[in-house]
Amino acid sequence: MNLNLKATSQNTYDAIVVGSGISGGWAAKELTEKGLKVLLLERGRNIEHIKDYTTAMKKPWEFEHRGKLTEAQKASHPVQMRDYPYSEFNESFWVNDLECPYTEVQRFDWYRGFHVGGKSLMWGRQSYRLSDLNFTDNLRDGHGTDWPIRYKDIEKWYDYVEQFAGISGSVENYPHFPDGKFLPPMEMNCVEKSVKKRIEEHYKKTRIMTIGRTANLTVEHLGRGNCQYRNLCSRGCPFGAYFSTQSSTLPAAVATGNLTLRPFSLVTEVIYDKESQKATGVRVIDTETMETMEFYAKILFLNGSTLGTTFLLLNSTSAEHPNGLGNASGQLGHNLMDHHFRCGASGEAEGFEDKxxxxxxxxxxxxxxxRNIGNDKRDYVRGFGYQGGASRSGWHKEIAELAFGGDFKDLNTKPGRWSMGLGGFGEALPYYENKVYIDKTKKDKWGQYVLAIDCSFKGNEEKMRIDMMNDAAEMLEAAGIKNISTYDNGSTPGMAIHEMGTARMGRDPKTSVLNGWNQMHEVKNVFVTDGSCMPSIACQNPSLTFMALTARACDYAVKELKKMNL
Structure with a gap:
């Protein structure tokens, strides 16, 4: 693999891909496999598959602080430490917040990883298709702008990316929950099987419970090993058992001989040519030397993450695009969305003590x-899904003062109670006032202005959360779970790490930034296929949709290039 740390004198390629995460990796794979010479730019360091997963095989006692953070790490990562993803187990995968600050007009937890592979190394791997229920919601209830595509437009691309990425799951034939090209499903445990049976009997299959559809391999697949059931995925997987840029798309792109990967390359703006009305390339800061350079290409794919891409577009100003590249609609930076979660219910399962x-x-x-499907009408629009599971408390929790002696040791050899929990993931609407813009009063380590984020959940989400909590308790009760308690631990945008919107697709250039091919209305050779393109977010985990949209857009872009339309 050519890292091309000393750029060639020409610096010209067929295509440039900005960002190497889930969607950027796919763009690199698709464009190189179609014969294009591609430059893949990543602002962070390189991480090589297996070699650089330095904590993947460590035992718990080999960590100096047993997974906890030092005071110095807390001080340098004030945002990343707000929740569980940032820990000693993979702390090198998360950004130093002091080096790259942002402005929170309202609280927004922005979790970032600057390295080759991006968050494809740390993602939750839940992989669900959107259905026409989701593609038509905006049109039906009047929130946001109509999607320019429908399920039939993306179905074969879902097939395509699933078969390469490797998604394990169970076929359910349930309306508005499209089945996919699955590897064998993981197995539910005994309590989950009991809860599934009772929920589906009670609700007469108007509700179903299935095993998570996940980008973890249950069998060997395309040269990658199957999941070892270690549940240490966020450290990087030496077996290649979950989909990441490193395990999947990058090796495919490298194999073509058409890829140049350049880490430590912070893209600061897209270069626009007013004569051709096209982008000619990008301006880059080498984050190690601080040298500025330019790279040129016929087409650009922007995949720097939802807010990274939108910052880049807002920062790319010219006489023709004074408010950001392709922003004649005024929608760039608006309609920021994230899922709201951290509410649901849990309880105890009896009768499985021997399992x-x-x-x-x-x-x-x-x-x-x-919810809000067919005749079901609530006092809010859209809906939610649940994730969760049953587990047995690891070891008996005894009263601290009595935690010594032979009896205590005996207790520590016995599993505790079974519990079952359901946590809701709710859809948030695309509100114009939920926005980002460039804050010119503050700069980061590389001298760039920073992003200001002004986003909040509103009344529709608050009403939905009541159902998310109470429905969970009702289903658990119907399933025979005891001692049920509900919870709402509060949720602010960013926490779910599913931020989307801010450069949405649409049918009308007056109300959207991109067309139905993820192509900028105003700058035809620029494509955006990361989360920023989403006109709405459904309640499903989104990464599979980013993959499918990217593969589809690459296919279109290369065909248009060959027709000399770009």
């Missing part, structure tokens, strides 16, 4: 959306 689990399955169960 235990096999391994550490890195996956839970899923209950797809059933």
């Amino acid at each position: 235990y689990v096999y391994g550490k399955r890195p996956n839970g169960i899923y209950i797809p959306r059933y």
Whole structure:
């Protein structure tokens, strides 16, 4: 693989891809396999598959602080430490917040990883298709702008990316929850099977519970090993058992001989040519030397993450595009969305004391959306799904003062109670006032202005959360779970790490940034296929849709290039 750290004198390629995460990796794979010479730019360091997963095989006692953070790490990562993803187990995968600050007009937890592979190394791997329920919601209830595509436009691309990425799951034939090209499903444990049976009997299959559809391999697939049930995925997987840029798309792109990967390359703006009305390339800061350079290409794919891409477009100003590249609609930076979660219910399961689990399955169960479908009408629009699972408390929790002696040791050899929990993931609407813009009062380590984020959940989401909590309790009760308690631990945008919107697709250039091919209305040779393109977010985990949209857009872009339309 050519890292091309000393750029060639020409610096010209057929295509440039900005960002190497889930969608950028796919763009690199697709464009190189179609014969294009591609430059893949990544602002962070390189991480090589297996070699650089430095903590993947470590035992718990080999970590100096047993997974906890030092005071110095807390001080340099004030945002990343707000939740569980950032820990000693993979701390090198997360950004130093002091080096790249942002402005929170309202609280927004922005979790970032600057390295080759991006968050494809740390993602939750839940992989669900959107259905026509989701593609038509905006049109039906009047929130946001109509999607320029429908399920039939993307179905074969879902097939295509699933068959390469490797998604394990179970076929359910449930309306508005499209089945896919699945590897064998992971198995539910005994309590989950009991809960599934009772929920589906009680609700007469108007609600179902299935094993999570996940980008973890249950069998060997395309040269990658199957999941070892270690549940240590966020450290990087030496077996290649989950989909990441490193395990999947990057090796495919490298194999073509058409890829140049350049890490430590912070793209600061897209270069626009007013004569051709096209982008000619990008301006880059080498983050190690601080040298500025330019690279040129016929087509650009922007995949720097939802807010990274939108910052880049807002920062790319010219006489023709004074408010950001392709922003004549005024929609660039607006309609920021994230899922709201952290509410649901849990309780205890009785009668399974002689059963235990096999391994550490890195996956839970899923209950797809059933609200505001057909005759079901609530006092809010859209809906939610549930993730969760059953587990047996690891070891008996004894009163601290009595935690010594032979009796205590005996207790520590007995598994505790079974519990079952359901946590809701709700859809948030695309509000114009949920926005980002460039804050010119503050700069990052590389001298760039920073992004200001002004986003909040509103009344529709608050009403939905009541159902998310109470429905979970009702289903658990119907399933025979005891001592049920509900919870709402609060949720602010960013926490779910599913930020989307801010450069949305649409049918009308007056109300959207991109067309139905993820192509900028105003700058035809620029494509955006990361989360920023989404006109709405459904309640499903989004990464599979980013993959499918990217593969589809690459196919279109290369065909248009060959027709000399770009």
